[in-house]
Amino acid sequence: MLNSSLLQLGAALRSKKISSVELTQLYLQRITALNSKLNAYITVNEEMSLVQARAADVQLTQSKTHALTGIPIAQKDIFCARDWRTTCGSKMLSNFIAPYDAHVIEQFNSVGAVNLGKTNMDEFAMGSSNETSYFGHVKNPWNNNAVPGGSSGGSAAAVSAHLCAAATGTDTGGSIRQPAALCGISGLKPTYGVVSRYGMIAFASSLDQAGPMARSAEDLALLLNVMAGFDERDSTSLQRDTEDYTRDLNKPLNGLRIGLPKEFFAAGLSADVAQAIEASIAEYKKLGASVVDISLPNSHLSIPVYYVLAPAEASSNLSRYDGVRYGYRTPEYTNLADMYEKSRAQGFGEEVKRRIMIGTYVLSHGYYDAYYLQAQKIRRLIAQDFVEAFKQCDVIMGPTTPTTAFNLAEKNDDPVQMYLSDTYTIAVNLAGLPGMSIPAGFGSNGLPVGLQIIGNYFDEARMLNVAHQYQQVTDWHTSTPQHIEV
């Protein structure tokens, strides 16, 4: 049962081989058994999940059901869910019970999916290793000394360890794709604006995008069908016709042109990852695809640009956490300024404070033009690189990360080294393009390697097709961490 795809689980539920309550309990038991080891979940609420499962079971007896009705989904703890504690991985919100549902949560509720719990994450999604969470770091199910990646590390670990049927994540600079790669699962960041950000706690508004994390491209397509769609409460949500993202899954790949950016295969890429990626490209050639060498000449500027723009937006987005209306307030203070300073000093972790300071600095009078404005200009150049590239190819491929999962605490003392683990993913957010990561083998240390697939705007269906066809002829995505009992 635990190895089933979402379609198989749905069929089992509809044919009454298992009830949603039973399935939910099965996962809850696994969480009870394994979460103390992996720390993938921040909040589990058995009773609230079972209320939804019971409702789903009623719905499953009726004729009108959805593919995901009754299926337990883990939600990244960045999505507000009514009556659920929603912490965003921070002490600042450790006591915050959301009074409303995010759009993504509403969408899953509307099809009768079960909210299985809230997954661990880097604090306010700021991190690449899940070590900045106030609720402790998540461990990689493949190797408990390794990081699961971040910021959606809890969701990635939960999917990898079969602590949920599927999960949600958010991706600002790689936060879905990088942990998906490091935990050996599939993850998709859609085109900016495809999934509403309403109720998703903001890190960097112009880059944040929610997406699905699961064990296969087919599962991702089913999940994206639920998550995508126009929402008038998000002004950056795009008004487009509804798509069925499963529609092209089975198309053959004959004639597919794959662009390989030379910058993604240059110095900094570890040999074992390079080897795995080259092997997957060879597999694609067998499926009828051809390869084009391309260049993204400004991609080396992605990290500096990102670390100006994202902190700038974050410094403003996180101003609302002031201890006045909700969230953490310092117990003792002498006046208003003291209350602000202590609440924020005590409520935020180191990485969050570092980024608030960077962001405040780059927006300051006299520095704005040199940093923020300049970064916006380069952002446009980076996006333009992709426009040129897509004139020559249909999808772009490369490694998701330069290495497989690194060890816990390995990069804690050097934020820049940590930032470099997102070197291949960040440009995609800056350009607003869709990107995904799928399992593509293992490195020399036995840890998973992720293949990144970047598509043109709104080309998610094609990307899912490309990933699905690969998963029909390989079994990397079905591999399970050895010491996780299934």
Place this chain on the structure above:
Amino acid sequence: MQWEIVIGLEVHTQLSTSSKIFSGASTAFGAEPNIQACAVDLALPGVLPVLNRGAVERAIRFGLAVGAHIAPRSVFSRKNYFYPDLPKGYQISQFDLPIIGQGSLTIQVPTTTAGQPYKKVVRLTRAHLEEDAGKSLHEDFHGMTGIDLNRAGTPLLEIVSEPDMRSAAEAVAYAKMLHSLVRWIDICDGNMQEGSFRCDANVSVRHPGAELGTRREIKNLNSFRFLQQAIEYEAQWQIDTLENGGTIQQATVLFDSDKGVTRAMRSKEDAHDYRYFPDPDLLPLAIDNEWIEQVRGTLPELPLSKQARYVADLGLSAYDADTLTSSREMADFFETTLNEVPKEAKLCANWLMGDVSAALNREDRDITQCPISPGQLGNMLKRIADGTISNVAAKEVFKILWSEGGNPDAIIEIKGLKQMSDVGAMEALVDEIIAANPAQVAEYRSGKEKVFGFFVGLAMKASKGKANPAQMNEILKRKLAG
């Protein structure tokens, strides 16, 4: 030494939308604290702003009314600062790309001790949309501050003028004209007590012809009287300071209306760095010509256009036209009255600016509170125009209409106020008078025309005031001539 006062105003007008600029919460005034603050207004984690189309349309109306450039693309920016009544820690405003560009407003500066009334054109720099903050209540809680977020997110249009005003009187005239205009075009209720129209005044002084002096900004003046007092005090303080060898430091000041003085709140040194940047939650605001034309189609006729029409088509004086267009309500009252007596524009104007205004002033009412409707007034004026009643009798009718209401024709009938226009009856009266006063008749006929007034008095008295004066004069002249 000669000093020139230089004033520019920034006016915050609260736009009359029923919901807030970025959320669906109500903007109604006076609710229990924090009742009208939704998740977006409270800045809960994850909420997002959505721009209210009605607020944009009101800004466009204003732009059209002052002949300003309406930006095809404008941008909302975040103004970052911490304050408990600012829930997000930033205010969404417009910074370098406002919705409304340069425009102008013609003001009428009333008579002062210095001289005659005059007109002046004040240039507008820009107007931009922004959200209001909540309120901090310092008085009601012992040792604590209460926060009311009902006002948070209320739409404001901040209208910025060039430093074109040279006296407190000009500043007040400008503020009053703006106040009248925003109400005229229905974008703001103009209620100054409730804070719907608030002025900040930038004041500096200089020797005529010199460079602009250092300005100080007086914040939050919510009455025309305070605006006048604050500017007068501030300008005099700056002149005294400079004449005593001091210098002016750029500062934000508050006006203490109890003491009638301004005092510094913060200097330039501790001014905030607001770290403006474009709000990534909102797309640039695009306004195409089609939208502008659609809004233009809903605008009422503007004061300047009405004034020109009153002069050219109705034959009124420029002064009358100005006065009748001092507010949209006044102009509407005038035009509705005129509908009853279309050929009597001057008569309507005289009554509105004379007896009606005097009566309103006496009771401290404005035209919207006039107990006589335009229909009633028009019907009464119709009876003056067609000779049914004299002006003197009309004043009697007006008094009754004002205090008791009713139909003018019925009042004329019941009170017997109809003019005597029966020529035969008037001739009989005149014959009697001539017969009874032979000495005066002789005097008149010998050339003493002054005596004519004596006969008019007698004739009007004999008719109990009902005689049509023109007709009676004509009969008297004819009969006296013999």
